[in-house]
Amino acid sequence: MSTTRSTRSPRPAIVVALVTAALALIGVGTALAATPAAQAFREQPLVPGTPCTITASACVDLDTKQSWLFENGKITHGPVPVAIGGPGKETPVGHSLRVYRKEELHKSGEYTMSNGEPAPMPWSVFFQDGGIAFHEGRTDTPSAGCVRLSRENAITWYNNLEIGDQVQVVSAQAVHAARA
Template sequence: MSTTRITRFPRPGVLVALGVVVAALVGAGTALAASPAAQAFREQPLVPGTPCTVTARACVDLDSQQSWLFDGGKVVSGPVPVATGSPDKATPVGHSLRVYRKEELHRSGEYTATNGEPAPMPWATFFEDGGIAFHEGRTDTPSAGCVRLARANAEAWFHHLQIGDQVQVVSAAAVNADRNG
């Protein structure tokens, strides 16, 4: 008894759709790499010992899980340990994020504490849509996208950062690769 093997190839429409998706993703990557914010980031000098530029007031390195505060392109605090987002709730990367709200005793509208109450986010300094903020919390476990700091550091970040201040969240490895070609 012989066995016939049938090989199925994707329909031409499926191949065209896949080609369009790949082209769009490649184009988006090129557009992001050439964005004005990315270009401005590349043109500014880095604050020595950090992966962020002199235009930032706060810096987060996702690779080392550290953060710094800057004033006039100089480190005024840090590096301090932080917890950033998990792979499924990543902390947004950006070169020109801005502080847009601050709440000393904020409670989460999305997450609850073990007692069923909204989760506390003391010393919250919001810098990205979706409620992403620096705030007090554990630094030994991933967050849901926020940048958690020990209490004293969260309070220092809250008092140092003002509405409109630039926050940079980057990968030091990516910054080094981009700048060293």
């Protein structure tokens, strides 16, 4: 029995990843124009000083790498600095994401520390499929798609966000262009 070893170059995967990333960035603007949820987003007033609407409980601006908490359309915390996903692992954009799980001492199922232990994600508030969450971590380096906050801010986001709360992750530039 003979086996054939694939000699296929990994380049197509890289090209697909780059095209996907580019489309995601383009989609920041087009997503605001294409869906009924996007239409509803455009019709809602923005919370003053932010790129998110009064329906949100949490807001992330990918352009300035800042986040806010809102209650009844008013800022209760923020803006605070955050780390967002880097190239190839961008933080997903969305204006009608929802908190679906909270876990105070979550450990990553995907990433490990240098000692092989699962990477800690304390104070996790999950809002997007694929394990995307607000959680404690460094805010000076890109994440793998999550929104990392300082310890103090991660605890505040954990204590203030509830299951079902709306999270908006947007580009302020795209929001303002779509509303111009």
